[in-house]
Amino acid sequence: SAVISQKPSRDICQRGTSLTIQCQVDSQVTMMFWYRQQPGQSLTLIATANQGSEATYESGFVIDKFPISRPNLTFSTLTVSNMSPEDSSIYLCSVQRDSSYEQYFGPGTRLTVT
Amino acid sequence: QKEVEQNSGPLSVPEGAIASLNCTYSDRVSQSFFWYRQYSGKSPELIMSIYSNGDKEDGRFTAQLNKASQYVSLLIRDSQPSDSATYLCAGLYNFNKFYFGSGTKLNVKP
Numbered sequence: 161s162a163v164i165s166q167k168p169s170r171d172i173c174q175r176g177t178s179l180t181i182q183c184q185v186d187s188q189v190t191m192m193f194w195y196r197q198q199p200g201q202s203l204t205l206i207a208t209a210n211q212g213s214e215a216t217y218e219s220g221f222v223i224d225k226f227p228i229s230r231p232n233l234t235f236s237t238l239t240v241s242n243m244s245p246e247d248s249s250i251y252l253c254s255v256q257r258d259s260s261y262e263q264y265f266g267p268g269t270r271l272t273v274t
Numbered sequence: 275q276k277e278v279e280q281n282s283g284p285l286s287v288p289e290g291a292i293a294s295l296n297c298t299y300s301d302r303v304s305q306s307f308f309w310y311r312q313y314s315g316k317s318p319e320l321i322m323s324i325y326s327n328g329d330k331e332d333g334r335f336t337a338q339l340n341k342a343s344q345y346v347s348l349l350i351r352d353s354q355p356s357d358s359a360t361y362l363c364a365g366l367y368n369f370n371k372f373y374f375g376s377g378t379k380l381n382v383k384p
Contacts, residue, residue, distance in 0.1 A: 161320070191370055202362060203318070203374040252317055261306055261366050265317040 162187060162255050164266035172272045173243055180239045181269045183253035188233035191256035193263065194226070198249045206251075209236045243273045277302050278365045280375035288383050293350040295378050297363030300344070303373055306366040307346045309337060312377070313359045321361075322348065353382045 163186035173179050183192065194206040207217045207228055215228040230236045240247055250270050254263040277300045287293045297307070306325045310318035324330045324337040324346065336349040346365075350357055360379045364372040 193371075202376045203372075205371060208371065256370055260323065261370060262308060262320055262323050263364075263372060264320060268317045 162189065162257075162264045164253065164255060164264060166253060166266040166269050168269060169267065170270040170272075172274060174274060175244055177243055178239055178241045179243065179271060180237050181251055181253075181271075183236045183238070183266055185234045185255050189255040190233070190258055192230060192236045193254045193256070194228065194236075194238045195252045195254065195265075196249045197252060197268070203252065206238070240271065243271075245273045247271065248273045275300055276375075277367070277373040278363055278375040280361075280363050280378050282376055282378060284379040284381050286381045286383060287353050289353060289355060291353050291382075293353045293357065293380055293382070295348040295350075295361050295363075295380065296345060297347065297365075297375050298345045299365045299373075303365035303367050304369075305339065305341050307337070307339060308364040308366075308372070309335075309348045310362040310364065311357075311359045312362060318362055350380075353380075355382050355384050358382045 165184045167182045192209045195203045197203050205218050206221045207215045209215045209228050209230040211230045211233050227239045250268045252268045253266045256263050279298050308323045309321045312318045322337045324339045327341050330337045334351045338347045360377040362377045363375040
């Protein structure tokens with residue numbers, strides 16, 4: 161598996177502001193992913209972040225709203241921009257081991273937008 | 275049709291019984307599957323992965339994949355109250371992305 165940390169663990173933000181979430185892994189990984197889990201719902205993939213290339217966004221998610229950085233093989237950030245209450249959710253990063261397709265999740269960031 | 279579908283439950287079983295969790299999938303999903311357990315307020319934790327037709331056992335857990343019928347299941351033997359959680363089924367697509375089912379809430383009663 162992998163040891164994954166996220167910062168912040170939770171935050172309460174005002175409408176119209178932005179929040180950057182950090183994801184740190186204890187070893188180098190090629191594939192990192194960002195998910196959203198809305199209250200009582202399952203996980204929805206926002207984007208895939210590969211080091212050295214632009215993030216790939218899923219349908220319904222755009223770079224202007226969720227810019228992602230991946231400066232090296234152990235770190236990534238997701239920014240939630242111009243937030244509205246609908247962005248209140250848990251945001252999770254995950255990493256994928258190259259030898260299998262298994263994904264391991266960070267502890268998540270609980271975001272509340274007021 | 276969703277790519278990966280699960281019964282949301284809740285599924286209630288008595289302690290010591292076998293809990294059976296099921297998942298069906300569409301043609302968009304390649305035939306590699308993953309079961310996650312998620313406790314309330316926590317992130318998903320990988321329990322098992324299965325890549326080929328048949329059964330795969332790990333301790334009290336058995337994953338089953340039936341490609342002809344397009345379903346995958348997770349059996350938990352000797353269920354314990356600590357197994358009470360939401361179980362998420364995920365299928366692989368595009369070589370490295372997951373579709374997650376909506377999850378089945380399991381309640382093991384002492």
